[in-house]
Amino acid sequence: MNLATPTRLLVALAGCALAVLPSTPPTPISTPPPGSGGTGDEVVQTQWGPLGPADRDFMNRVKQAGLWEKPAGEKGKAKRADQPKIQEASKHLIEGHTLLDNVVNRAGVLLGVTLPTEATEEQKGWLAEMDAANGDEFDAVFANRLRAAHGKVYAYAAQIRAGTKNELIRILSTQAMITVFDHIKVIEDTGKVDFAGLESPQPLAPPPAASGAPEPTGDNSSNNADASANPTDGVIPTVPEGTKFTRTAEQGVFGENNGVFFGAIAVLALALVGMRVISRSKKKSTSRRSKSRSF
Numbered sequence: 001m002n003l004a005t006p007t008r009l010l011v012a013l014a015g016c017a018l019a020v021l022p023s024t025p026p027t028p029i030s031t032p033p034p035g036s037g038g039t040g041d042e043v044v045q046t047q048w049g050p051l052g053p054a055d056r057d058f059m060n061r062v063k064q065a066g067l068w069e070k071p072a073g074e075k076g077k078a079k080r081a082d083q084p085k086i087q088e089a090s091k092h093l094i095e096g097h098t099l100l101d102n103v104v105n106r107a108g109v110l111l112g113v114t115l116p117t118e119a120t121e122e123q124k125g126w127l128a129e130m131d132a133a134n135g136d137e138f139d140a141v142f143a144n145r146l147r148a149a150h151g152k153v154y155a156y157a158a159q160i161r162a163g164t165k166n167e168l169i170r171i172l173s174t175q176a177m178i179t180v181f182d183h184i185k186v187i188e189d190t191g192k193v194d195f196a197g198l199e200s201p202q203p204l205a206p207p208p209a210a211s212g213a214p215e216p217t218g219d220n221s222s223n224n225a226d227a228s229a230n231p232t233d234g235v236i237p238t239v240p241e242g243t244k245f246t247r248t249a250e251q252g253v254f255g256e257n258n259g260v261f262f263g264a265i266a267v268l269a270l271a272l273v274g275m276r277v278i279s280r281s282k283k284k285s286t287s288r289r290s291k292s293r294s295f
Helices: 005-019 053-078 083-112 119-131 133-165 167-188 219-228 256-295
Strands: 045-046 050-051
Touching: 053 083, 053 119, 053 133, 053 167, 083 133, 083 167, 083 219, 119 133
Parallel strands: none
Antiparallel strands: 045 050
C-alpha cells in the first residue's frame, strides 16, 4: 500500500491549520497624561482597575522611602566600612530601593500619578542624625531609625495588598512586602536594634456584635481607636525588587496566547511526523522496485 498520497494530504492540512491559527496581539497599554491619576478622595478608573486615595498614598510613600533609605544605605557603606553587618544591610537598602524606584516610577507613568522627588523634612532630619553620628552611635541611629520605619510600613503594605482593586498596586505592594521584610531581617542582623523601643502590636478590633447583642464597653474602645489609626503616621514605607508592569505580568509565559502557542506546537509536531512517514514510504517503495528488478 502506498502511504505517500494520504500522508501528503495530512501534511497539507496541518500546514493550513498552522497558517490560520489566530494570533492575538497583546493588550495595548495606554499612557495617561501626568497628573491624571486623581487627587484627594477621587477614584480614577484605569485599565488595571480603579485607583483610589490609598493607592496613590502608597505609591507616594514607596517613592519617598527611596529618597531617604537609599542615601542612608550609602552613608552606612561610607562611614562603617569595618562593620560587615552594617555593610550588608546598607547593600540591601541600596539595591532594594534602586530596583523598586524603577518599579514605582513605571507605575506612576502608567497610572498618571506624579510622584515626589524630594525627601520630607522629617526624613532629612533622620539623615542629618546619621551625618552627625559616628562609630557605635551611628550604628544605633542607623539600625533603629530604619527598623522602626520598616516595621510600620510592612503592615501598611499588607493592608494595601489585601484591599486594593488595582492590578498594578497589587504587584507593587507584593514586591514592597518582599523587600521590606528582607530589609527588616538584615537590619536586625546588625545586632543594634533596640526592640524594647519598638511600638508594641495591638490586637485587632473584635468582630461586629450580632444583631441585638450589647455593644462592648470599657477600656477596649480606646484600644480599638488606637488600632484603627493610620499605621504609617510619621513613618515612610520601604520598597521591593523590580517587576514588569504589563498585562502579561501575572499570566503565563506567553500571556493570553498560551493556548494558541501550544496548539501551534501540536500541529507542527503532527506535520513533522507526517513528513517522516512520507520519507519512510519512499524508501520502502524504492527498495521494493530494486528487489523486483534483481529478479
